[in-house]
Amino acid sequence: MLIGPKTSDDAAVYKLSEELAIIQTLDFFPPMTDDPYLYGQIAAANSLSDIYAMGGKPILALNIVCFPSCLPIEMLEKILLGGASKVSEAGAVIAGGHSIVDDTPKYGLAVTGVGHPEKILSNSGACSGDLLILTKPLGTGIINIAGRGQLASEESIQAATKSMLELNRQAAEVMLQYPVNACTDITGFGLLGHALELALASRVSLEIWSNKIPLLPGVEELAAMGMIPAGAYQNRDYLKDKIAFPKESKAESKAILFDPQTSGGLLIAAPPASARFMLDKMQELSINAQIIGQVNDKNNDYTIKVV
Amino acid sequence: MSAMKKIDCRKMNCPQPVINTKQALDQISQGIVVSLVDNETAKENILLFAKNNGYITEVIPIANDYQITITKGASEEPEKKFNSIEASENVTGLVYLITSNFLGQGSPDLGEVLMSSMLVSINELNPAPRAILFINTGIMLTCHDSRNMDILKSLAGKGTEMISCGTCLDYYKLRENLKIGRIGNMLEINNLLVEADKVIGIP
Numbered sequence: 134m135l136i137g138p139k140t141s142d143d144a145a146v147y148k149l150s151e152e153l154a155i156i157q158t159l160d161f162f163p164p165m166t167d168d169p170y171l172y173g174q175i176a177a178a179n180s181l182s183d184i185y186a187m188g189g190k191p192i193l194a195l196n197i198v199c200f201p202s203c204l205p206i207e208m209l210e211k212i213l214l215g216g217a218s219k220v221s222e223a224g225a226v227i228a229g230g231h232s233i234v235d236d237t238p239k240y241g242l243a244v245t246g247v248g249h250p251e252k253i254l255s256n257s258g259a260c261s262g263d264l265l266i267l268t269k270p271l272g273t274g275i276i277n278i279a280g281r282g283q284l285a286s287e288e289s290i291q292a293a294t295k296s297m298l299e300l301n302r303q304a305a306e307v308m309l310q311y312p313v314n315a316c317t318d319i320t321g322f323g324l325l326g327h328a329l330e331l332a333l334a335s336r337v338s339l340e341i342w343s344n345k346i347p348l349l350p351g352v353e354e355l356a357a358m359g360m361i362p363a364g365a366y367q368n369r370d371y372l373k374d375k376i377a378f379p380k381e382s383k384a385e386s387k388a389i390l391f392d393p394q395t396s397g398g399l400l401i402a403a404p405p406a407s408a409r410f411m412l413d414k415m416q417e418l419s420i421n422a423q424i425i426g427q428v429n430d431k432n433n434d435y436t437i438k439v440v
Numbered sequence: 441m442s443a444m445k446k447i448d449c450r451k452m453n454c455p456q457p458v459i460n461t462k463q464a465l466d467q468i469s470q471g472i473v474v475s476l477v478d479n480e481t482a483k484e485n486i487l488l489f490a491k492n493n494g495y496i497t498e499v500i501p502i503a504n505d506y507q508i509t510i511t512k513g514a515s516e517e518p519e520k521k522f523n524s525i526e527a528s529e530n531v532t533g534l535v536y537l538i539t540s541n542f543l544g545q546g547s548p549d550l551g552e553v554l555m556s557s558m559l560v561s562i563n564e565l566n567p568a569p570r571a572i573l574f575i576n577t578g579i580m581l582t583c584h585d586s587r588n589m590d591i592l593k594s595l596a597g598k599g600t601e602m603i604s605c606g607t608c609l610d611y612y613k614l615r616e617n618l619k620i621g622r623i624g625n626m627l628e629i630n631n632l633l634v635e636a637d638k639v640i641g642i643p
Contacts, residue, residue, distance in 0.1 A: 278454055279455065281454075282455040282456065282458070283625055284455065284627055285625075286625065287606050287622075356488075357489075357492040358458065358488075358489050358492070359458040359484075359486060359487075359488040359489035359492075360455050360485070362454060363480075366480060366481050385488060385492070388488075
């Protein structure tokens with residue numbers, strides 16, 4: 134076993150031979166949209182992301198389905214078709230799955246990926262001096278809540294949907310062309326939650342440059358209106374002792390950094406030269422990535438400092 | 441006019457407590473709204489919303505609930521309008537709401553002709569209206585095989601904003617066919633209606 138539960142990583146990694154490690158992950162969640170096909174696609178992109186965050190390549194996926202008997206079966210069909218489309222875009226295959234009857238629909242995948250044992254990326258390798266790259270804008274949780282209340286603009290909803298649908302495949306492929314020290318993906322614990330896991334596993338501290346963080350359109354206004362999901366507050370309360378914010382920072386700006394993301398981007402720690410090359414390459418491919426901070430030595434006062 | 445309103449936002453999912461509180465505050469020019477919520481998230485979100493709009497708040501915990509008293513003062517800054525659209529200078533505050541691709545009841549063929557001639561007449565207004573909002577089958581007028589495209593283009597050239605309802609485009613599976621203007625949601629459409637100097641509805 135190369136990577137197990139101890140370091141709160143994205144997936145388990147098991148070394149099969151000197152050349153081959155398998156990466157195993159599982160993720161599923163309830164719908165965040167009324168469109169079943171879209172839901173299937175987003176849930177699958179989210180499940181596949183963990184393989185990319187480990188530096189691996191997905192090869193095989195199994196459907197995990199909970200579905201109520203009162204809903205039309207065509208809806209389930211669309212969810213599965215949506216999921217299958219993303220799995221096939223990732224170059225992997227769906228080999229089956231398991232479904233049970235439940236009150237609310239839930240969908241996701243158990244994904245198997247492969248990688249070279251020495252090239253597996255954990256969240257525990259970040260070194261002081263590394264720069265941090267985030268490969269997708271933040272704000273899907275906030276826009277989702279605002280959308281439920283009919284308060285998000287079409288522009289915000291479309292940008293959030295596009296971002297959630299995007300596989301982390303391209304970003305991961307660029308990342309693997311350069312030296313990288315650590316990687317994780319941003320999901321339910323928000324940017325700061327996953328950054329904190331990376332910092333603790335790597336025994337370093339992080340400095341996050343809040344003005345550099347890419348945001349989805351309209352997120353700041355919606356956050357200021359109080360469109361903040363419960364998960365963001367839970368993340369904040371759970372993590373607050375380890376994170377130092379500037380005195381003047383507003384509640385809504387903090388909330389965005391704790392906003393739970395669905396199918397979020399990769400957070401990559403790489404040496405400065407490598408990070409800059411990577412960023413140029415990603416931006417050339419229209420990936421909305423930015424360098425959002427740096428890795429420093431361990432600090433006794435805080436694990437993450439937001440500036 | 442000062443007012444006092446009490447609203448019960450317990451047993452509601454996010455973001456409904458914020459929306460109900462906002463609506464209650466929007467309905468009064470000044471006064472107090474007391475909002476009762478049963479969870480931390482709703483409390484924090486309402487406080488955040490109130491603070492960012494310059495309202496004064498007070499929270500009193502009552503058993504497992506929170507009673508939030510929000511005071512909307514007379515001297516507050518004009519309320520921030522979210523998602524509202526700036527009017528261009530050369531257009532009036534006139535907004536048309538078109539809810540069908542036919543004008544009037546009766547023969548659809550006649551209705552179609554009447555709608556075209558109505559749009560021609562609107563195009564002759566000077567200054568041009570601020571916006572035309574397309575709802576329900578009205579959205580068929582902004583989609584690609586509309587016979588009225590040239591008139592709408594002429595209006596758009598004069599600064600009239602065309603907004604087609606996104607839910608309606610989806611319902612009629614025409615989102616990909618939208619040829620002019622942009623897609624809007626009900627909040628934007630309602631904001632435009634509320635802010636307009638004059639609204640003309642074309643059923």
